[in-house]
Amino acid sequence: MTRETPSILLAAGGTGGHLFPAYALAEELARRGLAVDLVTDMRGDRYGTGFPARSVYQIPSATPGSKKNPIALARAGFTLLRGIRKARGLLRTLKPAAVVGFGGYPTFPPLVAARLLGIPTIIHEQNAVLGRANRALAGKASAIATSFRKTRFLEGKLAEKARFTGNPVRDVVIEAAKTPYPALVPGGPLKLLVFGGSQGARFFSELVPPALATLPAPVRQRLKVVLQARAEDVSTVTAETAAAGINAEIATFFKGLPQIMADSHLVIARAGASSVAELAVIGRPSILVPLPHSLDSDQLENASNLAESGGSWCIEQRDLTPLRLATELGKLFEAPEILAAAAANAKAQGQASSVGLLADLVQDVIGKRLA
Missing domain, CATH: 3.40.50.2000 (Glycogen Phosphorylase B;)
Structure with missing residues (x-):
């Protein structure tokens, strides 16, 4: 050399x-x-x-x-x-x-x-x-x-x-960021992405299916959910979402996650640094649930920074129940203008x-x- x-x-x-x-x-x-x-x-x-x-x-x-x-x-x-x-x-x-x-x-x-x-x-x-x-x-x-x-x-x-x-x-994130925020059409699909990052997704596997099941039937019928679950939870989560009449794709890993993120109306995720950075660059609204035991509360700091910009909502795990999540989702899906504004605010923070x-x-x- x-x-x-x-x-x-x-x-x-x-x-x-x-x-x-x-x-x-x-x-x-x-x-x-x-x-x-x-x-x-x-x-x-x-x-x-x-x-x-x-x-x-x-x-x-x-x-x-x-x-x-x-x-x-x-x-x-x-x-x-x-x-x-x-x-x-x-x-x-x-x-x-x-x-x-x-x-x-x-x-x-x-x-x-x-x-x-x-x-x-x-x-x-x-x-x-x-x-x-x-x-x-x-x-x-x-x-x-x-x-x-x-x-x-x-x-x-x-x-x-x-x-x-x-x-x-990564370049795949930059490419995904070219996708405009998808318009929420009355009666059209509601695309929800849920992933837990490398720290595992058990909490979301236990939280999200019962929360979605309590949503009104017209909302459940419009949902298109992509959810990351641990291998041992895939069959249970698949059965629970199917029983609620929800169109859901459940897997342990999604290789094309940046484009799936770009195609989503809302993302539920942990607040790891790369997840927050990619959400901002792509410009997608999110409900961030920081890992509660992360050293020095780094995930809470990451989530708070994006939430302060209006690009996400930070809810600590101890405060998030299926009922609370269902309530938050119901409000957001009924207010597409709020989601669109949050998407724009998130993208403004992208680097x-x-x-x-x-x-x-x-x-x-x-x-x-x-x-």
Whole structure:
């Protein structure tokens, strides 16, 4: 690899929240003529994305548990040290111009190894709260990219090397965003998308079918529901929606989710960073239910940001019952103008140019090194 065509190593865990923005950056760097490699944890790519990298490498990693369990803590520490040793060997072979991490402890070994070898590092924070792994890495990072203009725990010297880029979305999301918000026609279909993200969808599988069953028959007959469920819940959810006379497609995973989102009148989802970013870029109204036990309440922060813009409604899980959801859905389906306004408000928050801004930051960092 010559100095004119440097390679970039991306580090991301196997969850969609980390993998999807890394995927988007890989697409953009390739367009700019840069070679891209990916290092991930042992989960690999669970989404069948066919990550656009020259090569994909796996490095051992672990998330440190509670200090109250010293055995588990020691085991995680040993795994991370093993990952750092393996990452150092990989970096000596690849000689990347920079390593870009997307948060989570799977990025810890390669970014620590990069610093030990004097390779510039960039961390990208998808959430409105600086994650724990990123907090541990931020002090030595060459630059910090943020998805929100205000990011909790990012202050002082860390704030000085932060740059707002937004959260990159994949090309398939940009393409889906070209679809206009579908008009709600009197008596026409009501397209509802429900997905729970990588954290699982059991809560929605238990909440949504009884909520939909209480809607008036004329509304149920118009519903076209796409619902993500865990494998063990698919048969139950299918039976419940069928018994209520609802046209529903139930599956564990939808590969074309961005276009399904674009075709929907309303989305019910968790508030993971990538989900919120894609809802905004595509411009679809949503009821966001933050994961209640997410570290540092990052999903609540994400949902609150979009809700404050008028692009969504944030309802905490503890406050959401089937009756409450049915009431909210009934109100929204009777007021298409409210849904259309929320769609416009969400789209106004979308940052389709984020991937370009992040790629600019990467080139700025490697440009300084090559100079």
